[in-house]
Amino acid sequence: MSEHDQPGTGTAALSIGALSRRTGLPVKTIRYYSDLGLLPVAGRTSAGYRRYDEAAAARLALIRTLRELGLGLAPIRRVLDRQAALADVAAAHADALEQQIRILRLHRSVLRALAVREPDLTEVERMNDIARASAAERHxxxxxxxxxxxxxxxxxxxxxxxxxxxxxxxxxxxxxxxxxxxxxxxxxxxxxxxxxxxxxxxxxxxxxxxxxxxxxxxxxxxxxxxxxxxxxxxxxxxxxxxxxxxxxxxxxxxxxxxxxxxxxxxxxxxxxxxxxxxxxxxxxxxxxxxxxxxxxxxxxxxxxxxxxxxxxxxxxxxxxx
Known part of the structure; x- marks a missing residue:
């Protein structure tokens, strides 16, 4: 039997396979989070296979959600370890995303403009400068x-x-x-x-x-x-x-x-x-x-x-x- 198929008892009843099926995350990813200390193991079988409890399942669900929102593992660890408030981390990440979105919008607009012509390098640079112009430059x-x-x-x-x-x-x-x-x-x-x-x-x-x-x-x-x-x-x-x-x-x-x-x-x-x-x-x-x-x-x-x-x-x- 594999690690994720071994039966368990008590509060640490979830095998890594069961946790994978519940969350949709690959076994390899769950094992990686455990090795990093993000997902504590509640116990092990006599054969040394990992077992997780319901608290670990809830923690993993939060990790998955924060990762889907684009947060890195370092800020996630600070949130999980109570070293940072989730609200503060989320606000900082939202601000960073706003800047990324603005840059992506600029890039998309430049590419749309260039798509209707056959630009040379000078034209590409000029259009990019136009898109990034400050209010004073536009004036x-x-x-x-x-x-x-x-x-x-x-x-x-x-x-x-x-x-x-x-x-x-x-x-x-x-x-x-x-x-x-x-x-x-x-x-x-x-x-x-x-x-x-x-x-x-x-x-x-x-x-x-x-x-x-x-x-x-x-x-x-x-x-x-x-x-x-x-x-x-x-x-x-x-x-x-x-x-x-x-x-x-x-x-x-x-x-x-x-x-x-x-x-x-x-x-x-x-x-x-x-x-x-x-x-x-x-x-x-x-x-x-x-x-x-x-x-x-x-x-x-x-x-x-x-x-x-x-x-x-x-x-x-x-x-x-």
Missing amino acids: RISEEFLDHVFAGLRVDPQFEQLMRRARPDLPDDPTPEQLDAWIELADLLADNDFRARVRQMAEQHSADEQMVAGRRDSRSSAEVAERVAALAGAALDAGVDPASAAAAPVVAELVGVFAAHDERTDTPEYRAWIRASIGGGTDARAERYWQLLAVINGWPAVPTRVPAWEWFAAALAVHTG
Whole structure:
């Protein structure tokens, strides 16, 4: 008969085999814990086989649970020997796990970003640096981008302040989605084509402000954008061809919304001006910029409206007369 099949009597009635079947731990592991002194032997048979009591079974169950939670044998021994309180050990281990989880999230986000491209070593290092950027570094990246956009431009101070206040504010314990969004945003802010496009949009905004002589405000501008999204979006969903006659009344209604907003009259010249001024609405990257900021900062989600603006721009190009 083997060690774990030998019968026992009294309080030390559990063989190592019985303990293994009860806990699901291998005999080899139980023997190892016993040899380390973590699991005291309650007695031995005349042949020298180990025997365990119910207290040892309960102790082994605790060891197994703490090991499954990731604790090492050294802190487990301190807990079992009453040299450390379980609550203190658990709290310290939880703190260590939090840091490990954060690092793993960073690694996962970097790998996700790299998976969609064919990076060289420099790109890998750059993306890893972006993921690990401190709050001050994230602020610097955002401010440097905006400094480039607004350098030398005479724009509405309120517009520039709005852009500067809306910077990425990644929380200390970001979600995977927020980390992914930050990496994508930092990549976008470094893109020279995107920088040039946003600067062009800022220049257009400045020209628009001069043309409407300050009659715009952020609330009413948002209402105009909502109307475009609703009316042009509905036409797009209905399959209305922007070049068709059916698109003309939609264009007329939307131009009327713009005209009321700007205190202008619907003329071919005004329609041409609208076409030139709505370029930002048809830029998917500009929309993505605000969508990523919303994810990072925990704002309400920014809906995708570029297709509706593209429909309106195409229809307006046809129905200008």
